[in-house]
Amino acid sequence: LLITGFLVYHASQIEIRTRFLDLLPESKESVRDLEKVVDLYGGEGFLVGVIEWNYIYKDNITWSRKMHKETSLVKDEFAPLVEKSPVELLSWINSGGETKVQTLLEYYQTINESTREQLAEFSDDKFLNAVSQVLEKEILSYTTTKWESLKSEAEKLQGELEGKSDQEKAAVNMDAFFKAVDLFSYALQDNLDRFDLIINRILERKGGEATLVNVAEKLVKKLEQKTDLIKYVEYKFQTNFIKDHLLYFIEDIDLLDIKNRIQKKIDYERKSQLISKFLVVDKPVKLDFKDIEDKYENSTKVLKVSSQTDLFDRSDKDYEYYINKDKDRLLLLIKPSRESTDIGFATTLVDTACEVAREYDPQACLKKERLTLIEKFYASVADGFSSLFGIEKEEKKGGYQQREINNTGFLSIGYTGRYVKKIEDAKYIAKDLKTISPVALVL
Structure with missing residues (x-):
């Protein structure tokens, strides 16, 4: 029993902290050359830092792009018919065109209601107020009015053309119908332009590029001071010569x-x-x-x-x-001084990088780890007892207030890449070994 207990204790203390390069024979010249390359240029790959600007206008960009796409689909079908005969236009309206336009107007209405809900939370935001006005009056109301006018003129024209010969049809006055067609076509194009303007305005004036760049420059400066861990950090690249x-x-x-x-x-x-x-x-x-x-x-x-x-x-x-199209996510390519297979080094590197990042994001790197099967079992049992006895789980408040920079958004910083993955893999292996080894020894 004493021996078993001794083995169980030591099995529970297992840690994986192996530098795989140390396992290669030092007498080999190729191994020595590889060590020199690593010392000179750093490890393979990068530790990738991700700085993200989460702000209240993200949804507005998403639905603007969605509405732009849906509006384009209707316009692309409708526009060619404007140059064709009224009969083809009437046929399009009656054979599915009306349904497509009504669906588009329903999209507009849904987005308008969502913006109102958003505005209820941020009632003092002048930009959201302006967007709400544009949506309700200039996009939804105006487009609906022009569509109803076109439908009315189409019904009148269809009644006048019904039962008449081609010569009699040619004599029918269609000016009001064509005017309604043009106005609805202009309304669709105006909507496309408005969605573009909303997107561009958010990206240029409400987006987080300036904040991201400012934080990135400070973060890079502090990271590059860790010369024992990091060779360099790349977050921008010269483009003027290549562009020209x-x-x-x-x-x-x-x-x-x-x-x-x-x-x-x-x-x-x-x-x-x-x-x-x-x-x-x-x-x-x-x-x-x-x-x-x-x-x-x-x-x-x-x-x-x-x-x-x-x-x-x-x-x-x-x-x-290294910033995305929406100007809300910027990447840092951090070049470590040693390879990712050195688990001890990788752990120190990531811990140090996270410590630096927490100066700007107190919640940096604080993500929930995956649970083992045993941990999941205990968690499910605990949840079951809580539900059985009516005990409410204590909810942890999110980091929004802690990370808030102003009333429009907050920063979040994290790391990814092969160095993080190696650490996570080592943790999962160690967890499994700590669980399996004692059970195997006891059995």
């Missing part, structure tokens, strides 16, 4: 296409100088590279060097940050 030479990243076939377009434009302008443009038989040539720019807009090759994908404009800034 963006054509170097274009495929040869597209470069040739650009050259041909420019040459055609030159030839056309030369002919126009020789004789009047009215006498030039060739179709007017416009110099447009929008299709090529669109092709590379989502290209990883281009986006790695610059978020500006226009081919010929000069760069408007020297640096860009």
Whole structure:
């Protein structure tokens, strides 16, 4: 029993703190070279820091994009019909068009109600008040009015056209109908423009880019002082030179296409100088590279060097940050001085990085760990007794008030990447060993 007890105790104290590089034979030259590389350049990969700006306008961006997409779908169907015959327009309205528009208006209504609820919590926010007014009066009310007007004119026109010959139909006055069509089409386009304006206004003036960059610069400065743990931290990259030479990243076939377009434009302008443009038989040539720019807009090759994908404009800034499109999340690429397989080093690295981060986010890195099967069992039993005896669980208050920077949002900072994953894997293995080993010894 004493021996069993001794083994059980030591099994419960198991920790995994192995640097795998130390397990390789030091006599091998390749191992010594690898150690030199690690000492000089740091470990493999990065510890990735994530600074996020959680603010009250996130939902507004989400629904603006959703509504922009839904409005575009209706407009893309409706717009081509404007140039066609009234019969085709009437057919579209009767064969599903009305249902699609009504669904769109219901979306508008739902978003309007959600914004009102949001406004009830942040009644003093001038921006939300303005957005609510735009939604209710300029988007929902105006679009509904124009749609009802179009439906009314469509019903009148359909009644006048019913039972008439083509010659008699041609004599029917359709001015009121076409005017209603134009007004509804303009309303859809106006809505698209309004959604774009709301998104851009939030990103430019209400977003957290300035806050993120400010905190990132302070955080980087403190992290880079930990020279025994961190080689360097990267959070921005120089883009002006590469942006100004963006054509170097274009495929040869597209470069040739650009050259041909420019040459055609030159030839056309030369002919126009020789004789009047009215006498030039060739179709007017416009110099447009929008299709090529669109092709590379989502290209990883281009986006790695610059978020500006226009081919010929000069760069408007020297640096860009590792920041997402919504300007609410910024990444730090932290280069550790040793490899991730050194669990002891990885633990010290992450703990130190979290300690630095808590100066700006008191809740940094405080996430709930996964439970083992035994812990889940005990937790479920405890919950069962609480429910049986009517004991209410004490709820822990979230960190919103603690992390609040102003009345529009708060920061959250965390870390991810292979160094964090190695630590978590080691913890789960150690937990399982501590649980299984005593049971196995007793049995």
